[in-house]
Amino acid sequence: MSEKKYTKDHEWVSIENEIATIGISNHAQESLGDIVFIELPSVGNSVKAKDEICVVESVKAASDIYAPIDGEIIEVNNNLENDAAIINQDAENEGWIFKMKISDSNQYSKLMSEDEYKQFLEQ
C-alpha cells in the first residue's frame, strides 16, 4: 500500500493498485466528537475532487465529506451503517469510509504527506 496522504478537509487517502481508500483523519474524529451516524455515498457514482459525497453526523454537528480526487465509488464500509462510532475508535484504519477507482494519480501526489498534514494542523 502507498503512503497515506491527507487533504485540507481532514480526510486521508491511501492507494493500492489504482484503488483509493478514504476516511477522515484522527484529528477530524477528535474534533467532531461522538459520531452517531454516517450517510454513506452510493456505489457506482462518478465524482470529481471537492464534490460533497456523504455526511458524517456527530453529536455536535453534521459535516460533509468531500471526494479528495476524481474517480468512481466502488465500495463503502457497511460496518459503519450499524456502528458509526468505529470512526471514533479507529479513524485511519477500521473506520475507512469508501473506496474509489481513481482516474488521475497526479491529484493524489499533490495531497499532503503525514508530516505536511501535521504542520498544517499546527498552523
Place this chain on the structure above:
Amino acid sequence: MPINYKTGIINEHKNVRNHSGIFDVSHMGQILIENNESYLHKLENYIPLQLKKLIKNRSHYSFLLNKDGGVIDDLIISNIDIKDKSYLYIVYNASRKKEDEEIFISCAPNAEKIYIKNCLFAIQGPDSMNVLKNVIEIPDNMNFFDILISKYNNNEIIISRSGYTGEDGFELSIPNESAENFITHLLKNENTMLCGLGSRDSLRLEAGLSLYGHELNEKITPIEAGLSWALDKERLEDENLNGNKVLSDQLKNKLSNKKIGLISTSKSMLRDGMTLFDNNNNEIGKITSGCFSPNLNKSIAIGYIISEFNTDNPIFCEIRKKLELVKINNLPFVKKNYKKYGSVYE
C-alpha cells in the same frame, strides 16, 4: 465551559442519567436584589409573579416580559436571607446579561451582580445528594426548588435543589476563592465527573426544557412556548404587568402556533432551523432545537408548528434537501426525576 471533556458528550450524558455530573455554569448571571417593596413593585412590571408573596427559601421559574408579553429572558428567582437581610436571588442566561441587567438596575439601583465574586456549579443526577453530602452539610428533606444558605470552608454558599437536566440535582453559588477546592473535593467521588455544554443541551432537550434563543425569544410569549403554568394568573389581570392583555387573551383564545416534540424515524439528526412540512409539501413549522438522544438512541427535537395542523397526519422534516418522516412525541422525551414539587405561595 467546554462542549465536552475527555470522555465525550454521550458518556457525560449517561453518567448524569445514571450517577451524577458536574457543570461549571459560572458564565450565567447571578444577582441579589434587596427585598424592598418599591423595588419589587417595579420588577413586577416585567416578572409575572407576586413577588411580595414569594415564600422564603423557595425558587420559582419565571420570565422577564416585554410590552408584547414576549420573553426577554427566562430565569430562576428565589427569596433568601443572607446575613439577616432578605433578598431576591435571580439566576439568568449569560446571553441576556446586558438586557436583563438594564432592567434589574433600573428597578433596583443597588442590585449586586454576584457572579463577579461567585462561581455557579450544577451537580445533576440521582447520586448528586450522596456526592454532595460528603463535602457539605445538606438537609435530606430538601425539596425540588428549595433553596438555602450553607457553608463550605467557612464561606457562605447558596444551594438550591434544581437544575436543567430533568434529574434530581443541585445548583451551588460559591465564592471564587473556594471554587477550585470545592470541585476537586467533589471529583474525588468516582460517581461524578465534569460535564460540558454538549451534554447539558442533550439532557435538557430530553427533559423537554426550553433554551433561550431557541424555544424562547422576544417574539414568543410564555403561553405560546407552552409555559403558561409558570405565570401567576392573578398577575395577568394587573395592568402593571407588561403584556398582560396579550397574555390573558392568549389564554382564552386559540394560539397560532404550538410547541411539539419530534423523534426522527431514520438515523439522520434533526437540527435547529430545519423546516417541517405536511404530506402536501406545505411548510407547517420549524425545529428550534435538535440533537442525538443518548437515552433513546435516536435524534429528537423541539419545534413549533401551526396550531391548525392535525397531528394525526404525517410530518416531514427537510434534511439535506430530502424530506424525512418524523414522529410527534409528547414532551418530555425522558421522564423527569425531581425530588418533589412545592407550592408557589403560602
